Amino acid sequence: MDTELARFNMIEQQIRPWQVLDPAVLSLLSTVRREDFVPVAHRALAFMDTQVPLIAGQAQGPAMLEPKVEARLLQALQVQRHEQVLEVGSGSGFMAALLGHRALNVTTLECRPELARTARANLQRNGLVNVNVVDVSAAEGAQGRAQDGPFDAIVLSGSVPEVPRALLEQLKKGGRLVAIVGDEPVMRARLFTRTGDASWAQTDLFDTVAPRLDGFTEPTRFHF
Numbered sequence: 001m002d003t004e005l006a007r008f009n010m011i012e013q014q015i016r017p018w019q020v021l022d023p024a025v026l027s028l029l030s031t032v033r034r035e036d037f038v039p040v041a042h043r044a045l046a047f048m049d050t051q052v053p054l055i056a057g058q059a060q061g062p063a064m065l066e067p068k069v070e071a072r073l074l075q076a077l078q079v080q081r082h083e084q085v086l087e088v089g090s091g092s093g094f095m096a097a098l099l100g101h102r103a104l105n106v107t108t109l110e111c112r113p114e115l116a117r118t119a120r121a122n123l124q125r126n127g128l129v130n131v132n133v134v135d136v137s138a139a140e141g142a143q144g145r146a147q148d149g150p151f152d153a154i155v156l157s158g159s160v161p162e163v164p165r166a167l168l169e170q171l172k173k174g175g176r177l178v179a180i181v182g183d184e185p186v187m188r189a190r191l192f193t194r195t196g197d198a199s200w201a202q203t204d205l206f207d208t209v210a211p212r213l214d215g216f217t218e219p220t221r222f223h224f
Helices: 003-018 023-031 040-045 067-077 094-102 113-125 138-142
Strands: 084-088 105-110 131-135 151-160 171-183 186-196 199-208
Touching (some): 003 023, 067 094, 067 151, 067 171, 067 199, 084 094, 094 113, 094 131, 094 151, 113 131
Parallel strands (some): 084 151, 105 131
Antiparallel strands (some): 171 186
């Protein structure tokens, strides 16, 4: 496979048509080696418009999101060089790597030890010294990392039934959080912006479906 041609086609055929036009984001996607963060067994899927399973034998488990979804979330966050960022759900470390190239520092939380080790190794191999992978329990990850905050930007790299207030409260005033919220068959990527001490604005970005992040409480459903 011609890797550079595949990367170019990914950007031009998948990402640009999905309204990702920020030159800084496009440049980053052309230089950060996505294939380095894809499990060897799925390396052929590195540039395809699909989710990539991260644990062997768990097709419904954690996955890298589609390149266009990662790109739209990154574009919506508008991370700046002086900013401090939190990610929940390290996965293989790819989103953390993208964030690390744009932010001052990144804290990324992972509740699966095998993925935390993989993300740490991938990030080190790619020279991301400003990204810290933190092993947490699923419940801890859903509560964020208040001791390292407040944060300028937070990204949830997976879906949640709703965004906990505890996470929104870890944003600085003017800080942004992106998450994929809701239930199958349709979920919605949403941008939250802190506007005051106890107020947040929200903007719906696009519809999609993503694997659930562990540890986030599902709403109670009543059956009659």
